[in-house]
Amino acid sequence: AQSVAQPEDQVNVAEGNPLTVKCTYSVSGNPYLFWYVQYPNRGLQFLLKYITGDNLVKGSYGFEAEFNKSQTSFHLKKPSALVSDSALYFCAVESSARQLTFGSGTQLTVLP
């Protein structure tokens, strides 16, 4: 069975500093990995995905994620955080037939 772990419930970072939200995964076969963001009282919005190819994936709003097969990680990063980036972030892995398995989420707070 596949699984996703987000080891940090909460990440705080100062505005302008780089941010990292961590994600590790466990799957059999090739992983299809996603990051979604959820703003308060809203649905999930797609940020980026890794299917194959370049280990550094660029996504929406200046976010990027680094796929590391040996460490089974897919950490989300941004060089310079904005207060408006404060939200709940979910890492997910996709099985066959489009079934997504989500991590428990990481609340990112960017402090002004």
Place this chain on the structure above:
Amino acid sequence: NAGVTQTPKFQVLKTGQSMTLQCAQDMNHEYMSWYRQDPGMGLRLIHYSVGAGITDQGEVPNGYNVSRSTTEDFPLRLLSAAPSQTSVYFCASSYSITGDQETQYFGPGTRLLVL
């Protein structure tokens, strides 16, 4: 396109009552699914459908029924609501289930409180 729409936005039920959460998409997507979101647990898949007339169970299907009579609609039915079903429910859709892993698009959610 309106994308994925869900109604109602918020609902309060008494234990034992039944209701249907509506989900519709206007993107001609083959794949639709229902998730529930609970604090500290991420989203968990309830049921999914790979096309009209085809549904299957996800991780937490007990207490829920679904049907897919049209491509556009994928309602979720609670036959006899229980307090454990208090949650936020999200519907999602994507274009296909084969080939490149298509992005899933999520609706705004339905908050359900079962007393």
